[in-house]
Each structure stands twice: as C-alpha cells, then as structure tokens.
Amino acid sequence: VRRSARIVEVEAYVGEDDQASHARFGRTARNSVMFGPPGRAYVYLVYGMHDCLNVVTEPEGRPAALLIRAVEPEEGIEVMRAAHLERELARRRMSADDGTRARIAARLATEPSARVAAGPGRVASAFGLDRSHTGLDLTVAESPIRIELSEGSSAPLEIVTGPRVGVGYAAEPWRSMPWRFVLHGSPAISTPATPRT
DNA sequence: GCAAGGATATCG
DNA sequence: GATATCCTTGCA
Numbered sequence: 753v754r755r756s757a758r759i760v761e762v763e764a765y766v767g768e769d770d771q772a773s774h775a776r777f778g779r780t781a782r783n784s785v786m787f788g789p790p791g792r793a794y795v796y797l798v799y800g801m802h803d804c805l806n807v808v809t810e811p812e813g814r815p816a817a818l819l820i821r822a823v824e825p826e827e828g829i830e831v832m833r834a835a836h837l838e839r840e841l842a843r844r845r846m847s848a849d850d851g852t853r854a855r856i857a858a859r860l861a862t863e864p865s866a867r868v869a870a871g872p873g874r875v876a877s878a879f880g881l882d883r884s885h886t887g888l889d890l891t892v893a894e895s896p897i898r899i900e901l902s903e904g905s906s907a908p909l910e911i912v913t914g915p916r917v918g919v920g921y922a923a924e925p926w927r928s929m930p931w932r933f934v935l936h937g938s939p940a941i942s943t944p945a946t947p948r949t
Numbered sequence: 950g951c952a953a954g955g956a957t958a959t960c961g
Numbered sequence: 962g963a964t965a966t967c968c969t970t971g972c973a
Contacts, residue, residue: 774968777959782958871969919968
C-alpha cells in the first residue's frame with residue numbers, strides 16, 4: 753500500500769558554523785552524507801529510540817539539511833498506524849503482552865489521522881524509515897521514498913517561523929535563529945507550538 | 950512532570 | 962574505554 757503525506761513542518765540546519773547542527777564537529781561517520789550532494793536522505797537516531805528524517809539541501813561540500821518535523825498523512829494512514837504499533841511493541845519487548853498491544857492500538861485508532869505523523873520521530877516511524885535509508889536519493893522516481901512537488905497548489909502558502917525545537921545546547925545566535933518553518937494552521941504540527949510570526 | 954534508550958563525540 | 966549528552970515520545 754502506498755503511503756503519502758504533505759510536509760507541513762521543517763527545520764533548517766545550515767553549515768558547520770551552525771552550533772545546533774550535527775555538522776558542528778565537522779565531518780564524521782554519522783553526518784558525512786550532509787557533506788554530499790543535495791536531495792539525499794539523512795536519517796539519524798535520537799534519544800536512543802527515534803529515527804529522524806532529514807533532506808540534504810546544499811551543494812556538495814557545504815553541510816546542510818532540512819529536518820522533516822511533521823507531515824500530514826494523505827494515503828496509507830492505516831499502514832502508518834500499524835507501523836507505529838509494531839515499532840512501539842518492538843521497543844518494549846518485555847512488557848509487550850496482549851494487553852499493552854490492545855491499549856496501544858486503541859490509542860493509535862482514536863488519534864486524529866492528521867496527527868499520525870506530528871513529530872520528527874513519528875514521521876520516520878510512519879514511513880518505516882531508519883538509519884539504513886541514509887543516502888537514498890529522494891528526488892528520483894525509482895527511490896522507495898521520495899519528495900515530490902504537490903499538484904495544483906495554486907494559493908500561496910502562509911508560512912510561520914520560529915526558533916528550532918530542542919536546540920537549547922547550542923550557543924547564540926544559533927539557539928534563537930528562526931529556522932523552524934510551519935504551514936500555518938495545519939492540524940499536523942508537532943509540539944511545542946510555534947509563536948505567531 | 951519524567952524515564953526510557955543506544956549511538957555519538959569527547960575526554961582520559 | 963568511560964561518560965555526558967542528545968534535532969523525542971508516551972505515560973505517570
């Protein structure tokens with residue numbers, strides 16, 4: 753079953769100077785794809801349990817990527833919920849009895865479908881992505897996961913900006929740079945809410 | 950409000 | 962080789 757969704761929230765991480773970026777230590781084994789050609793996937797693990805999807809954005813040699821923080825599901829929503837369920841169960845091995853399975857499934861079933869991929873960890877989970885997908889070219893039709901231009905979006909989009917989430921460790925001015933971009937009014941936005949700008 | 954969880958970068 | 966930290970999430 754085909755899964756598709758509209759990107760509604762991203763964050764930019766730009767250059768080795770950006771003290772919030774994985775590239776701030778220079779080129780390493782983990783972030784090397786950020787230094788490569790644009791359009792490639794960079795998937796990393798955060799907090800030991802969540803994968804996050806990024807898209808490399810700048811020409812080769814300049815490390816930069818866009819973190820996909822939230823998408824609004826269009827097709828394959830039940831597949832996404834099923835993926836969440838299996839990932840959640842895999843994460844808790846020991847305590848994954850039938851009761852917890854039913855409870856998690858119930859929570860996922862009652863959640864509004866627009867919020868199934870509201871958050872960077874949930875974006876990757878919904879599409880079954882992990883670090884093994886790093887390096888995939890997101891711009892070609894043959895790729896199992898790709899980004900396309902949406903059809904018939906005639907109206908101009910209203911984009912809200914704000915500081916990036918979870919980068920309190922970074923020095924100023926990078927900690928406060930308004931490099932989080934949100935489609936205003938989307939029901940799929942991750943928490944915390946963006947200030948109105 | 951906070952624990953879970955494993956890789957990563959840095960420092961001995 | 963040890964350890965502090967992390968571009969988060971779900972539950973108490």
